[in-house]
Amino acid sequence: MSSITTRDVPRGFSAQEYLTCLTGIVWREGLRFLHQRERFVSALVRPLVWLFIFAAGFRQVLGISIIPPYETYILYEVYIAPGLMAMIQLFNGMQSSLSMVYDREMGNMRTLLVSPLPRGFLLFCKLLAGTAVSLLQVYAFVLIAWFWDITPPPSGYLTVLPALILSGLMLGSLGMLISSGIKQLENFAGVMNFVIFPMFFASSALYPLWRVQEGSPYLYYLCEANPFTHAVELIRFALYGQINWISLAVVAACTIVFMIGAILAYDPSRGLARRGPAGGEG
């Protein structure tokens, strides 16, 4: 019987096994998303409310000058569309983290974590799956916005895709990092107040930063330092077939930092290890 140990257990994993695992996790996340129609509807209604109501009301208040990547005067709706695309991903990233806390409380997370594949890879798959779901939401929004005269060049729908994947990964790994620090589901309201709202409002999503600078230089610096601003700008430029290199660098760097942080936080010998079922020390 001792031969079981050596003969029956292959060392390491083949590329095929990694791929099977990745597609399995994305497939399951997609299925779950399809089963939660309310989540899809609310993910869509939120930016549309901003677009149809807020932007319409603010159109007259805020004048937008010609700033890159735009080549003409644009309507306010056109300006905030990329910000709303990023907002969808921000909410989705935080919602995925909410579901991870939920999964951990309910035990679903355990099924994932007892997989023999390396844990960092499992979490990366989970992030990719969350990003894929956010892409579905963003493209549904962009489709509706098109009827609202938000019409970037047709090629923009393609060039924005890599930007959306990167920003989705960044916001998803930020959510995952936060979720590792949340002990209970109820604490998620705090995430809304302390993460989502400040990130969204202190960014270039709703107003161009030069206008912010006129009002408050300090807020301007805060906005410049906000990774969400760079996610928005990355998407904005990509939507018009351009690359904002600074934003690309910031988003890429933040993605790497947040992802490593999240993977370390879920490493049993570090993060979760110190938290027991009864809470223990943080």
Added chain:
Amino acid sequence: MTAPAPNAETHETPRPEAAAVPALSINGVSHAYGARRALTHVSFSVQPASFTALLGLNGAGKSTLFSLITRLFGIQSGRVAIFGHDISKSPGEALRLLGVVFQPRTLDLDLSLTQNLLYHAALHGISRREAAARSAELLGRIGLADRAGNKVRDLSGGQMRRLEIARALLHQPRLLLLDEPTVGLDVKARADIISHVRQLVTEQGIGVLWATHLFDEIMAGDDLVVLHQGKVLAQGQMTHVVAEAGAQDVNTAFMRLTGAQTMPGGGA
């Protein structure tokens, strides 16, 4: 339930005396949550093709132990090995050989039975075709083949447990851990699950660690580990443990063992 084991041809009839490497070995494992000690120097092993009952009251440390074996928590001190593979040093090899049924339900309620099984198979890198074949076979063995496309939400508690056991067997593990799997089930469902798991031991030579606080789930031939306040108070064959405690049955033996331990000054 009478179908032959799916992987019977790859394993000769298990002979306990030939089992040099234990299915599970736990050596000097201690664990603390902050200042609170949950496990103190726990050591025992589970042999292949054996049914080992881990008996302890709620809060004895059973779930902590399960979390350590399944690598949900890091090991603070001591060593856990599955068929000789250290869970900290080579988790991939160790977890491949391990199937787990956790105490809380861990199924996706909105997905179908088959979808739940396919997801689990994917997590183990089992190809879709292979996974579909194994899922169909296992669903047949637990008598749920005709429900394959139904949502898990529509199943009864006992059926869900059987599905979870089938899921834990999907990647053909050699060691199966079950954490109080019969809690909340009616008498019939309990009996079904116990006999199913015992069948796995005798027919497929799987080593089973069965955590419970229910004395009547333990039989004379089983190995028994008594865990109380994070310490192993007794271990060995059930009849020996009972005899050494000078008792007639497990119930009395347990009371005697733990009664002595909870006296003032016992420490924890």
